[in-house]
Amino acid sequence: MARILIVEDEQRIASFVAKGLRAEGHQATIAADGPTGLDLALSGDVDLVVLDIGLPGLDGFDLLDQLRAQGSRVPVIVLTARDSVTDTVSALEGGADDYMAKPFRYAELSARIRLRLRQHPPSGDAEPGSLAAGGIHLDLRTRRATLGGREVELSAREFALAEVFLRNAGQVLSREQLLDHVWGLDFDPGSNVVDVYVGYLRRKLGSATITTVRGMGYRLER
Numbered sequence: 001m002a003r004i005l006i007v008e009d010e011q012r013i014a015s016f017v018a019k020g021l022r023a024e025g026h027q028a029t030i031a032a033d034g035p036t037g038l039d040l041a042l043s044g045d046v047d048l049v050v051l052d053i054g055l056p057g058l059d060g061f062d063l064l065d066q067l068r069a070q071g072s073r074v075p076v077i078v079l080t081a082r083d084s085v086t087d088t089v090s091a092l093e094g095g096a097d098d099y100m101a102k103p104f105r106y107a108e109l110s111a112r113i114r115l116r117l118r119q120h121p122p123s124g125d126a127e128p129g130s131l132a133a134g135g136i137h138l139d140l141r142t143r144r145a146t147l148g149g150r151e152v153e154l155s156a157r158e159f160a161l162a163e164v165f166l167r168n169a170g171q172v173l174s175r176e177q178l179l180d181h182v183w184g185l186d187f188d189p190g191s192n193v194v195d196v197y198v199g200y201l202r203r204k205l206g207s208a209t210i211t212t213v214r215g216m217g218y219r220l221e222r
């Protein structure tokens with residue numbers, strides 16, 4: 001369940017989207033003008049915003065500018081009838097996460113909302129859906145890794161090792177700890193498998209990401 005704000009002045013579209021979201025178990029709130037939308041989006045009680053561009057009071061581009069200027073990182077999917085490349089680019093540069101041209105099918109919007117919520121899980125989730133540190137981002141649900149936004153291919157074991165490092169970013173982890181977490185206790189503590197895999201990660205994620213702390217272990221730099 002996510003709390004989704006729909007900022008849309010066309011009542012027909014707003015209620016069609018709200019109805020679909022509620023049927024999927026989300027909480028949907030509608031704001032019919034820009035200033036109300038901005039207030040609600042800034043309230044912090046919103047997990048995702050579906051934002052129309054043509055709005056009374058304050059248009060979607062200005063709303064988005066003000067939202068980002070005030071430090072909000074809430075994911076925003078822009079809806080617009082103006083199906084042009086220029087508008088798409090300016091919406092994305094203005095801090096939108098995704099873009100949907102009207103008319104659209106609810107299923108298309110729903111798929112994009114799901115994707116954005118996976119990347120920014122609602123704050124109520126006990127377990128984070130992703131981890132990030134030092135330019136590395138791990139999506140724990142899809143098991144995908146990116147470095148500076150570019151996808152990096154990691155084996156299952158490399159991913160598991162990266163996950164332990166990211167969960168403990170900035171802390172020194174001993175070889176024994178890493179061995180326990182990633183390989184289990186049935187591995188010979190004298191094995192150099194940890195060192196080998198740290199080498200693999202450094203090759204894929206950059207040699208400076210994991211520091212060797214002499215006599216103690218390894219540390220992922222934030």
Ligand code: CA
Binds near residue numbers: 008010052053054055
């Ligand atoms: Ca409109």
